Amino acid sequence: MGFQTHHRTDRRTLKTQRHLRTAFLDLLAEKPLDKITVAELTRASDIGRGTFYLHYRDVYDLYDSLVTETIEHLNDIFTELYPPEPSGSFEPMAKKFITYVVDNRRLFDILTRQGKDIEVLKRIVTLLTNRVLQIENLDQNVPAYAFIVNFAAYGFLGVLTDWLENDQQVELDDLIQIIQLNVHAVREKAFSGDFSNFA
Numbered sequence: 001m002g003f004q005t006h007h008r009t010d011r012r013t014l015k016t017q018r019h020l021r022t023a024f025l026d027l028l029a030e031k032p033l034d035k036i037t038v039a040e041l042t043r044a045s046d047i048g049r050g051t052f053y054l055h056y057r058d059v060y061d062l063y064d065s066l067v068t069e070t071i072e073h074l075n076d077i078f079t080e081l082y083p084p085e086p087s088g089s090f091e092p093m094a095k096k097f098i099t100y101v102v103d104n105r106r107l108f109d110i111l112t113r114q115g116k117d118i119e120v121l122k123r124i125v126t127l128l129t130n131r132v133l134q135i136e137n138l139d140q141n142v143p144a145y146a147f148i149v150n151f152a153a154y155g156f157l158g159v160l161t162d163w164l165e166n167d168q169q170v171e172l173d174d175l176i177q178i179i180q181l182n183v184h185a186v187r188e189k190a191f192s193g194d195f196s197n198f199a
Contacts, residue, residue, distance in 0.1 A: 017055060019045045024062055028110045033063055067111060067120055071127055073100060078131050086188065090180035098176060101160060112161070121157055128153040136187075152186045 023045035027036050036059050042049050056062040077100060081093035101108055111120045129149045132138075138145040156179055163175055170178070 013055075016047060016051060019047055020052065020055065020062065021066065024059070024066075025107065025110055028063075029106075033059065066107070067123065070104070070107065070111065071123060074124060075127055075131065078128065082131070082135055084135065090183045091176060094176045094180040094183070098160060098172065098179070101164070102172075105164060109164070121154075121161075124157060125150060125153040128156075148186065152183055156183060 020041065024036070024041055027041060027044060038049060038052055038059060041059060041062075042052050056065065074097065077093065077096050081096060083089060083093070129146060132149045132153075133140050133145060138149075140146065159175070159179060163170060
């Protein structure tokens with residue numbers, strides 16, 4: 001009985017959060033975050049203010065939870081599929097990464113203001129950069145390595161953002177190939193060099 005009660009509670013919690021997030025994204029599509037109030041959000045989601053405060057401190061906490069959850073999903077993809085071997089293919093990772101963004105396009109469009117709000121993109125780039133430096137076992141005291149990885153990460157996200165903005169004029173499979181080949185080339189060429197003089 002206890003398990004069933006807990007299960008129902010979890011389902012209610014998830015349902016409440018889903019309603020709040022859907023209404024929140026609708027409001028974010030219309031106005032900036034600092035113009036949204038808890039009262040407005042709870043009216044739009046038909047959820048009481050008391051219930052809202054059981055889950056989030058304020059609208060900024062809700063926003064941050066959306067961003068954090070999104071970045072955690074991307075980190076999971078990265079951790080699962082980043083090829084550890086120099087000869088490994090980036091295609092599976094690029095495909096799953098892009099598919100996740102496409103499946104959640106509305107969320108990404110709103111969080112990044114169609115690529116114009118750099119803050120969320122910077123958080124994604126920071127995640128990618130740190131993970132690559134760790135996986136490749138690169139010396140983080142050598143600034144050139146971070147610059148190289150940042151270059152590749154911003155290029156990857158820039159191409160993906162442009163592709164979405166331009167109504168996906170390039171086929172998905174072609175985009176995956178373009179990204180994976182370019183990332184592989186950067187990895188192969190850049191990390192074979194000696195950047196110790198940049199320390």
